[in-house]
Amino acid sequence: MSSDMHWTTRSARAGLRSLANFVWPQRSLLTGERHGGDAPLTPEDFAKLNFLNGSGCRDCAMPLEMDHGEASQCGACAAKSPKWDQARAAIAYDEISRQAILELKHAGRRDGLKAMSNWMAMAGRDILPETDWLIPVPLHYQRLASRGFNQAAWLAQGVARQTGTLALVDGLSRKRNTPSQGGLTARQRRRNVAGAFEVRASRQGRIKGSTVTLVDDVLTTGSTLAACTKALRKAGAARVNVLVLARVVREADLTI
Numbered sequence: 001m002s003s004d005m006h007w008t009t010r011s012a013r014a015g016l017r018s019l020a021n022f023v024w025p026q027r028s029l030l031t032g033e034r035h036g037g038d039a040p041l042t043p044e045d046f047a048k049l050n051f052l053n054g055s056g057c058r059d060c061a062m063p064l065e066m067d068h069g070e071a072s073q074c075g076a077c078a079a080k081s082p083k084w085d086q087a088r089a090a091i092a093y094d095e096i097s098r099q100a101i102l103e104l105k106h107a108g109r110r111d112g113l114k115a116m117s118n119w120m121a122m123a124g125r126d127i128l129p130e131t132d133w134l135i136p137v138p139l140h141y142q143r144l145a146s147r148g149f150n151q152a153a154w155l156a157q158g159v160a161r162q163t164g165t166l167a168l169v170d171g172l173s174r175k176r177n178t179p180s181q182g183g184l185t186a187r188q189r190r191r192n193v194a195g196a197f198e199v200r201a202s203r204q205g206r207i208k209g210s211t212v213t214l215v216d217d218v219l220t221t222g223s224t225l226a227a228c229t230k231a232l233r234k235a236g237a238a239r240v241n242v243l244v245l246a247r248v249v250r251e252a253d254l255t256i
């Protein structure tokens, strides 16, 4: 194809895209309403998001009443440290971000991924340089087959693209198809996922002695991430950090 032809095709495609946006404009990731722009978030949407940007408790990413700098730890973590080493979250899970996360998780909308991965890369800026592998929380293969995608793997790949950190999307596997954690208490959640994860035999050599950053969309009580951490430590991971898109910050939002 000549370069002229190439450009003609390109501009024709761009033209079609803007026509499609005009006829069927983007739906906002937050409100679901259609707007005229070609980005999944309008500036107004963006301003409504509650960015944590890696601040808060260094161990669980919970926002703190007062910021004590890098060494800050919340009361709960001071009393009992999480299984993993450190955690970072990009945004708070609230009424505002809920829609965007549901669109990603249940509708498989990928158009917000680049922005979300970018926020995660920013939130994890101090733990990513020391990370050997980004590993997503896995779905059971039956659920993966029926849904067709794993949103945590998409986010891990997105962060990998943004930062050059390596992603090992099949590092962990889910042995049991555990029921959804929604509506369970913290104790029930722990029992639900206990022993549900393992490092794939073919990946053990890479995990041993490495620093892993676990990736998930939402950090709720942390029981799933703790079960994944346990499996990674069993396989010899030297350090396990956590990086999530959103962190539940209020008791009332634990129903997800």
Ligand SMILES: [Zn+2]
Binding pocket: 057, 058, 059, 060, 061, 062, 073, 074, 075, 076, 077, 078
């Ligand atoms: Zn904490």
